Each structure stands twice: as C-alpha cells, then as structure tokens.
Amino acid sequence: MSDLIRQLKDIIGDNYVLTDKSDLDNYGQDWSRLYQPDPIVAVRPGSNQEVAEIVKLCQANKVSIVPSGGRTGLSGGAVATNQELVLSLDRLNQIANFNPVDRTVECGAGVITQQLQDFASENGLFYPVDFASAGSSQIGGNIATNAGGIKVLKYGLTRDWVAGLTVVTSEGEILELNHALVKNATGYDLRHLMIGSEGTLGIITQATMRLANPPQEPTVMLLAVSDLPSVSHLLEHFQSNIDLMAFEFFSQQALEKVMAHRELKTPFADSAEFYVLVEFECPGEAEMEKAFAAFESAAENGWLVDGIISQSNQQAEELWQYREGISESIAHYPPYKNDIAVKPSLVGEFLQQVDSFVTTNYPAFENIWFGHIGDGNLHLNILKPENMDVETFKETCAKANPEIFSILKGFNGSISAEHGVGLLKKDYLNYSRSDTEIALMKAVKKVFDPNNILNPGKLL
C-alpha cells in the first residue's frame, strides 16, 4: 500500500496523490449520497500519459480504478466504496485547438460543461447539451453517461456531439478513436461503445466536441391541458408544425409545489390537470404566425384549455420557472426519485398505470409527475408523507421499485433515461435489457477489461 502511494507520487507528484480522509470522502462520493465512500487513494493526474502510467501501475498491482469527473451523477456510477483508487480527471480541464472550419474543439475530460458552453459562446458558437448540473458536471462524465438534458428534442444527447475520443485502456494504452472525422466507415465505432459505458471499458481522458450555430431567442408557450391523450396530440401537432427545442410536462400538483416554493402567482385563472411547456426558435414574423396558427388549431381541437405565449425573452424565462423550479420545491420531503423513459407516444398510458399502481397500493403517497416528455423521459417523484419516517419511506419505495419497473418493462421502457445505471440500478438492468444482451455486455467488458479493474461492480 505505502509502496503504491510512493509509486503514484513518483508518477504525478506528491501534491496530486490524496489520502486524507476528507479528500477520500469527497472524491469517493457522488450526488446520490447513498453510499459510504471508502477509497484507498485519490489521484489527480495532469496528462493522458500520467493516466496511462497510473492504469499500468494499478493493473500490475490489481488495484481497482474508479474514474471520476464532476461526481454529479445520481446513480452511484462514480462512488468508490471498496478500496478503489479514485482517478480524478479534474486537472485535465484544458480547452484547446478550436477549429472554426470543423467547428470542433478539444476538451480534457475534466472540462466543466459550463466552461465549454461559455467557450463556444465566446467564439460565436453553441454547445447545446445543457442540464441542471452544467456548472459542475464534467465533459468526461457527460460522455461516460451519455448525458441528455433539456434540449434533447432539437439537439440530441451528448453522444451526438462527440467527434473524437481519447481513451486509456485497462492496459494503459492510449487510443485515439475516430480522429474527429465526420465520415469514417472503417469498422466498429468504438467511440460509440465508450459513450455511455460509465467508465467500465476505458478511461475517457479527452474528447473533440462539435459545436453548433447559436439558436435564436426562444419563444415559450405554456399550455393548460385537461387529459393525457391531449398531451400526446399536442406533441404530434407542434412537432409537425414547428421545430421544437423542448416539450416539457408537469402536473397540477407539481405546479402547486413550485408556486408555493418560489412564491409565484398562478399562470392561469383556472387550474388544469396537466401543463405543457413548448419552446421553439422564432426567427421571424412568418414563424410566429405559424406558431400562433398551430396554437389556435390546437385550441379548436380541444387539446388545450388555456395558454400563454411569451412576448419577450424575460417572459419566456418566467414561464420556464414553473418547470425548472419543481425539483427544488420538493427536495425537502425528500422525494423518492426515478428517472425513466418510454417512447413518447406511450407516456400517457404508462403514467396512468404507474399512478394507479401507486394510488392503489400506497394511498398515503403523493406522486409528482414531470419530465422531458417530448423524448419520453419522465421524472417520477414520490413524496414522503409527513407522518412517515425517512427509513420506512425508503424501504417502502424500494419494495415498490420492482413493481414500477415491471410496468415499465411492459412498455419496453428504460429504467434509466439519462442518469445511467451505476450501483443504484444494476440489479434492475434486466428490466430494460435481455439476458442475451447482458451476457454480450459482460463479454464485451471482458474484452476491454479482462482483469475487471475499471469501475468494477458498476453497471454490470
């Protein structure tokens, strides 16, 4: 052990090998706060080469490695609970070699999402993957979990913005995957295999990211809707008439929590069962007319009972508050959260089944529904009843978990829409992936990491 520490210090210098308890607690934990951190050491290499040397040392000493980014994950993918070495990529935070013709830029794995967004913006471009933890999540972690967020409908997932990857293998070799090419039909795309693999196949140390033209100022519609089939109609209707940026959803219960928490006034005179927030670019008069026409025909069809269209950027932001404030407004309960997805067309039916299951079996529980349902992603939040202690609540929810996942399986849904599997959901993987798929994944894992030193126990 002390021998390992000495060798690590030889590779990256004394300052970057951390063994203090506070450091280990910090680097061994993610935002899930569900697991007791217990790493052996945390290291902060400063180059791809140093990462490679550390991996070789770990391979030789059979020490397991937990690759570590911003640790904003909610599935325990980056926690170290079992005497692992935490390999933090946070010093690989350089943005370099911006190329305005290719519209790409090279990012160390430790670049903060917001840092890349700002860099793009300073150069007249746009990095479109955005979510609540953009201020602390890191690009390497985003790629390892294929992060999604609030603009998936228009811009897709992190996967869609990765032009090239630098990956250190379990043998300590440095791979350059895809060389940032747009077109490259030369066999299996290992870049795509690495994306979303949660640090179990290789350590992502660098990525060439694509950038887009900045969007126009957004227009936002907030719509009051009386039933779930109408939500589905609205999605189809608006998608075919406007290029949507976001199509978000929340229930009256969610709205009430936000209004109470942020002291907002009600957006509509009469409350409705559900609300839909539609965001789109409106570059000119013609587009605004089209949007108005779509709004009016939706009203004529009875798919919405009331609606507001933002007339300024400020009003657009105000309307977003009703959706963005939900998570924080229920954080204190605390809620039992589940990040799940079905096909967008199945959201209504799935939601009703889960809702009815919870209401029937757990009548004291309150369900708060919201999500990015333009892409089928629902955030299920069950609130702890006031008179129930936290432990009982957690146990009860844990018991409900397999039942909810069984319903999900009936819809061919995903047990993790965008947070990954990590430790939290690995026991439930078979609700979303078949036995054969899991066997193939295990065999692929063995190809890339035969001695199981890369994030062992996660995902599989």
Add this chain to the structure above:
Amino acid sequence: MSDLIRQLKDIIGDNYVLTDKSDLDNYGQDWSRLYQPDPIVAVRPGSNQEVAEIVKLCQANKVSIVPSGGRTGLSGGAVATNQELVLSLDRLNQIANFNPVDRTVECGAGVITQQLQDFASENGLFYPVDFASAGSSQIGGNIATNAGGIKVLKYGLTRDWVAGLTVVTSEGEILELNHALVKNATGYDLRHLMIGSEGTLGIITQATMRLANPPQEPTVMLLAVSDLPSVSHLLEHFQSNIDLMAFEFFSQQALEKVMAHRELKTPFADSAEFYVLVEFECPGEAEMEKAFAAFESAAENGWLVDGIISQSNQQAEELWQYREGISESIAHYPPYKNDIAVKPSLVGEFLQQVDSFVTTNYPAFENIWFGHIGDGNLHLNILKPENMDVETFKETCAKANPEIFSILKGFNGSISAEHGVGLLKKDYLNYSRSDTEIALMKAVKKVFDPNNILNPGKLL
C-alpha cells in the same frame, strides 16, 4: 450439401431457396464488380423467425453466411466468393407501425431507401438520408455500412436515424436493441456497435427509423473559387451564417467532363480552378437577405471570384447538375475511385499533397476531384489514360494505393468515408485504425460470432 438445401427448403419453402447459377451470380455479387461470385446457395427468408432458424442451421453445419441487401456497395462487403450461404433480406420489405407522435416507423431490412423516403413524404414527413443508389439500396444495408450521402452536413449519417434495431445473433437469437427509445442510459449501446459493422456481428432484420419534418425548398449557390484556402474560408463563413444542407466541391476538370457529357453550357464566363455548391433552406425574406449578405461579404473578402444564386427550384436543380453529373461523365474511362475523408479543415492541404504525388509519379494520369467536402469526404477519381490498357491501369493504381493511404494516414483520415471496408479495403484498415483498435475489434467480433460464420473475411 443436398441435405442442407432440403433443410433450408423445409424452413422457408422451395421457392425461396435458390441454387441456379444465374441466381447465385446475382445474389453473390455487389456493385464493385471486382470479385467472382461463388456462393453455395441463396435464401430469401420471409420473417425474423425464419432468419433465426437459417442461422441456427448454418451454425450447426458450419456454413458461412453473407447477409445481403441491395448489394449496391462498392467495397465487396456483400459479395459471396467462398461457398457461403447468401442470406437475402429482400423479402423483409414491409413498412409498418408508423407512429406520428414518435415520428418513427418500422422497416424490414429489405425496405428500399426510396420506399422509405416515399412513405415519409406520403405522411408529411421526411427521411433525409439520400444518395445515388437510393432506388435500389436497402435500409438493412444502409445501416450495416452507416451510409452517408449528400445531406450529411444537416442531417448526419444513417446512424442518426436508427431508433431501434432487430438483430439475429450468430446463435440464431433475436435481439431487440434500444426499443426505439430516445433516451436509454442502460449500458453499452449495442445498436451503435451493430451500425457500420458490415454484417459481421449480427444480421440486421428490422429497424425502427426516425423521420424529420420536410425541409423547405432549397436555394443553391454555385461559386467559382480560385484556390483551396478560399474553399475552407467559404465553408467556415457560410456555416456560421446559414444552416447548410450541402457544401459540395469540384474542380474545373470535373466541370469540363460534365459539360461535355451532359451538353451543358458553362455556368460562368470565366473558368476558375474550383467550384463550390452550397445548398440551404430559405424559408423567408430574412433568410434570403442573410444569404445575400454572406455571399457579398465572401466576395469582398476575395474568397470567390463569381457566383450564381438560384431564383427558383428549377434553377436550383440546374445548378446541381454540374455536381451530380460528374460520376456518370467519367464512368467510361473507367476511373480508379477512392472514397476517403479527412477533417473538413484539412481537405485543401490533403488534396494538394495527393495531387502533387500523382502528378509527380504518374504524370499521364488525370485527377478528377469532387466530393462532399463540407464533411471532409473526397471522391478521388483518377482517369485511365487513353493509351493505357485497363489491366495495366488497375495494377498501377493498386500500386499507388498504399502511397495515397500513407498520405491520408498523416492526416488521420479515413480510408473509407462512407462505402465501408468489405473485401476491398480490409488490407488497408491499419491506415485508419491502430493495431490496438484492430485487436479490440477482432475480440469484439469473437464475442458476437465465436465461430466466424457471419460474413467471414470481410472488414477484419
């Protein structure tokens, strides 16, 4: 052998087991026309289940399988030269379960690209992957080679439109990959591993494809350019001002061939060294003004010497002729073709190096350059000199191949931008992929196809 044929007939019926020489020649060959077909039998199953049973039978009898689509490939990925069973997917040509909310539709692997384009159009939507062989290529083959085409700049590759895949494994199991979900962070994305794997990891029998909103009528600019750095400037300039659909390139030599072949008049009074064709949507006045302004500032910067902007759909089509007619105008030479890619920003430098290499070493050869260079994809075409016989020409070009690929390797380019590796380029794979990558690919192949019965000898 006769036993195998009988068993195949038992599975799919007599009519769909083909052993006539003409059928075998037809089903054993692709558009490369470089290899002598020699399959043992060709079969045309009518369902996923039948495909699975055939694979099991082949596995039991150690018979190799060549999955077969429209066979429009140019790399020999679908040829059967070695007593294989050709498994044609052409009867799996149903389009079903169109979902207007999800904007997806299920296609059998044998659906013709054009058939899907037409279906989308009939339903008010758009399938954007398009290329010259759209009238005969099949969706399964497009996916197996991750086909690109002429609208990659805006719409990406086939990969970007595959929501879900049904794949028959080498053991004859039917896998449903991704269930057409938008968001699904549950481990390795085997769908993306299958895409571009050229039938070596599994047999794609069905796919759920995404559809988009139809584009507006396109506007086309044809620009005369005096040097390669200006082409690069124009790409950066127009990309940042307009959302481009296509950015195509050809040389004066290419233009001359087209004009002669299609009897077109010259687009400009004075000829230039190079030409760029820019296509974009122009939904309104504001966009057209923006495009005009971009054109004018490009001219002021000296990046173009002349230009035409289409004023009607008909004129747009006329301008496209100068680019689209190139291949057919040189087909009779015949040309030595190479489909290669570098990063868009490196196109100019790469082109110059190859051009100078060919001019120096093969002064009798004429290079015709054109390509989708907005995405870095160049079609190198060397014309056979009139006084050289075809065999000598082919041999000479084959000798030049490694030298051109060496230059390409220096640019971290791809030896196959969009046609795949197949048989044609497998000996050159190491010019684009590292030894470690190739070793990993081989190990992955072994996981999915341990007995090497799926398209053996292709790609790897």
